[in-house]
Amino acid sequence: MTHTQAWQELKEHHRQISTKHMRDLFSQDPQRFERLSLSFEDLLFDYSKNRITDHTLRLLCALAGQCGLEDKIGRMFAGERINCTEQRPALHVALRNRSSRPIHVDGEDIMPRVHAVLDQMRAFVDKVHSGAWRGFTGEPICDVVNIGIGGSDLGPRMAVQALTPYHKPGIKVHFVSNIDPADLADTLAVLRPETTIFLIASKTFGTQETLANAHGARDWFLQAAGETKHVARHFVALSTNRERVRDFGIDPANMFPFWDWVGGRYSLWSAIGLSIALAAGMDRFEELLAGGHAMDEHFRSAPLDRNLPVVMGLLGIWYVNFFGAATQAIVPYAQHLQRLPAYLQQADMESNGKATTCDGRAVCCDTGPVVWGEPGTNGQHAFFQLLHQGTRLIPVDFLVPMHSHYAPGEHHNILLANCLAQCEALMRGRTDAEARIQMEAQGLDQADISRLAPHRVFPGNRPSNLLMFDKLTPRILGILIALYEHKIYVQGTLWGINSFDQWGVELGKQLAGTILTELQEDGALSEHDASTAGLIRHARRNL
Ligand code: F6P
Numbered sequence: 001m002t003h004t005q006a007w008q009e010l011k012e013h014h015r016q017i018s019t020k021h022m023r024d025l026f027s028q029d030p031q032r033f034e035r036l037s038l039s040f041e042d043l044l045f046d047y048s049k050n051r052i053t054d055h056t057l058r059l060l061c062a063l064a065g066q067c068g069l070e071d072k073i074g075r076m077f078a079g080e081r082i083n084c085t086e087q088r089p090a091l092h093v094a095l096r097n098r099s100s101r102p103i104h105v106d107g108e109d110i111m112p113r114v115h116a117v118l119d120q121m122r123a124f125v126d127k128v129h130s131g132a133w134r135g136f137t138g139e140p141i142c143d144v145v146n147i148g149i150g151g152s153d154l155g156p157r158m159a160v161q162a163l164t165p166y167h168k169p170g171i172k173v174h175f176v177s178n179i180d181p182a183d184l185a186d187t188l189a190v191l192r193p194e195t196t197i198f199l200i201a202s203k204t205f206g207t208q209e210t211l212a213n214a215h216g217a218r219d220w221f222l223q224a225a226g227e228t229k230h231v232a233r234h235f236v237a238l239s240t241n242r243e244r245v246r247d248f249g250i251d252p253a254n255m256f257p258f259w260d261w262v263g264g265r266y267s268l269w270s271a272i273g274l275s276i277a278l279a280a281g282m283d284r285f286e287e288l289l290a291g292g293h294a295m296d297e298h299f300r301s302a303p304l305d306r307n308l309p310v311v312m313g314l315l316g317i318w319y320v321n322f323f324g325a326a327t328q329a330i331v332p333y334a335q336h337l338q339r340l341p342a343y344l345q346q347a348d349m350e351s352n353g354k355a356t357t358c359d360g361r362a363v364c365c366d367t368g369p370v371v372w373g374e375p376g377t378n379g380q381h382a383f384f385q386l387l388h389q390g391t392r393l394i395p396v397d398f399l400v401p402m403h404s405h406y407a408p409g410e411h412h413n414i415l416l417a418n419c420l421a422q423c424e425a426l427m428r429g430r431t432d433a434e435a436r437i438q439m440e441a442q443g444l445d446q447a448d449i450s451r452l453a454p455h456r457v458f459p460g461n462r463p464s465n466l467l468m469f470d471k472l473t474p475r476i477l478g479i480l481i482a483l484y485e486h487k488i489y490v491q492g493t494l495w496g497i498n499s500f501d502q503w504g505v506e507l508g509k510q511l512a513g514t515i516l517t518e519l520q521e522d523g524a525l526s527e528h529d530a531s532t533a534g535l536i537r538h539a540r541r542n543l
Contacts, residue, residue: 001494002364006063013059014322017051021461022427025053038308040298042470043479045308049427050315050395050463051323060314061304064494069304072493077300079105083263083500084358090500092266092485093296095258096289096478105261113259117271120256122282124236124274128197129168129281136230137194145174145187146275147213148201152238153177154346155268155481156201156275158339159288162477165336165405166280173279176217179209184216193224193234200237201272203264205244208509214248238271263500265346266485284474291478299486309483312465313490319395319463321365329387330373333400333419334472340399341373344484351488351499358498367495376400377418388425388458396464398423399480403471419466429460519543 001007026032026048036048036057052060064070076082079089094103094110102109127133131140146156157175167173174187198217202210214235221234228249236254237245240262245255256271268276269289277285295309304310319325328348330341352368374382376398387394400419404412430438435456439449467483469476492499518525518536525533 001063001067001496004063004066006059006066010056010059010063010318010322013056017053017056018323020051022049022051022463023429023460026427038306038311040308041294041476041479043308043476044466044468045312046423046466046468047311047315049423050318050465051461052315052318056318057305057311057314060318061310063317064304064310064314064490067494067496069310069490069493073300073489076489077103077296079103079110079261082498084498085501085503086260088500089261090263090266090489091261092263092269093293095262095269096292096296096482098290098293099297110259110261117256117258118286121271121274121277121285124256125277125282128278129171133197134233135194135196136225136233139195140170141195141197142170143172143174143191143196144199144275144278145176145191145196145217146199146201147176147184147210147217148199148238148272149177149207149209150346150350151264151267152201152203152207152210152272154339154343155265156273158337158343159268159273159276159477159481160279161339162334162336162472163276163280163284163288163474165472166284166474168279168281171278173275175275176213177209179212181216184213188217188220193221196221196234198235199274199278200235200239200245200248200250201275202238203240203258203262203267203272205237205239205241205248208512211248218249236274238274264502265350266500268481280474287474288478291473291475291480292482293478294475295479295482295486299482309486310490312483313487313494315463315465316369316395316487316491317494319393320367320369323393324366325369325393325395326366327370327372327392327394329383329394329396330371331376331379331396331398331422332373333376333398333415335375336472337399338375341371344373345371347484348488350502350505352492352495352497353504354495354497357496359496363495363497365495367497368491373397376422377415380418380422384422387462388429393462396423396426396462397467398464399467399469401469401472401476405471423464423466425458425460426462426464427460429458429462430456432457 033048037044037046076090077093079091081087081089083090089105094114097103097111102111128141133141135141153175160173176184176187200214231249232251232254235250237250238256239245240258240260242252246252256274258270262270269292273285299307299309330344332340348371349368354367355363357363398419400416432453435453436449489499514526515536519539525536
């Protein structure tokens, strides 16, 4: 990317634009909002409050073109092995392919397999909801516990919460992810084994935390149920690994499979989404898939400068690589999107937190930003001070529904007003003259006004995107998730990295295995630095 003509032009353009204030860009151009916003179904993507002009966008699109983005998008949908280090396709788009188009992997159309698992999920969900699926005492199921971590937890957890208004009565879905025993214990404390089903969600079925929690849940269950034959009615597996599922003691008939071409953090659309379907029903789950598919169709066909994930991805590159932004805030003004920032943290940081290009060289520019955030308005009373007056440039994505599922009226209007106000305040800021006029109106004397003015000035010119939609439905949720997934791919493609592997999580796991043995056994320690060795000895003395 850094060797393209567009990159050089963008560097020069950045020098010119970095002194411009968005206030002036708006006042010079009454059509700015109309031109720098895009609609997709009921989603409005306003990107006019960014430090860009039409020329910036043209150059960024040229950059994408010179990096072969359109070809790379085509390669993903065609099932090519774009996950180059693991030699796998990245085909989460197949899981939500609602068209009749086949998708091939190694010459086989994978769509019949995808549909077969959706049918299996529907049959199971219907049985649980109708009460036909009974526990070992003959009682119907009322609690579902998803045991998984990372992509086998964050996506379903986020989506189940997002779809709260659609939850089926009589079924409550819980999540256990952490190996801290408190997580499992707190969850089990409110459950009855007779009426609980456990979904053991693990792509590999080899993740230490998930297996330990799954064994803990099984022991708890068997204390009540006694005989292991009852496990079949209370434990199902969501995995790609049939042998390990069998070794754990789950009948492969109770396994909902998916495939190695589904990345963990892209897996909520697969059998890993069973908890979403159990919470909200299979029809709602399919609406979620349909939303994701609609965004896929847009991504693969819209021209670069009208393409939401492309424009969003390019804006991110503009801030990371030209303004030096190290982080990206995600602020949903929707309580039920509380887990969206955590979900996007894994989606983005595990995908693009890399420093080696696909062909094994060191990247020569920054890559994925630190992604973080909290719902508004809570965030306003926590970290917004830094967004407005801190020394760092932090682009913000705001997300807000126009209507609530709950009582219409003032609450939601206050929420919406605050969201729009924050975008405006970040962009406009407050000048010294405006701060002084305001204080004069408040009756402050001139000495106080001069003393306080520097503190009450807001620089403004702080960029944000606004994603505004009608209501938080399964379909719009699917659209939003797919939008972010594709934005991540756009950025990874331009940075020349592989967004679909995660070698960076290996080393810590490996060392934890060694240290666990050393904590549990006496004897000489293997080779550690003095700090780690000292800490292991300290822990041994105190365990
Ligand atoms: O440790 C990281 C990771 O491999 C993630 O990529 C993945 O989502 C998570 O662990 C869980 O993996 P699994 O679904 O195989 O248990």
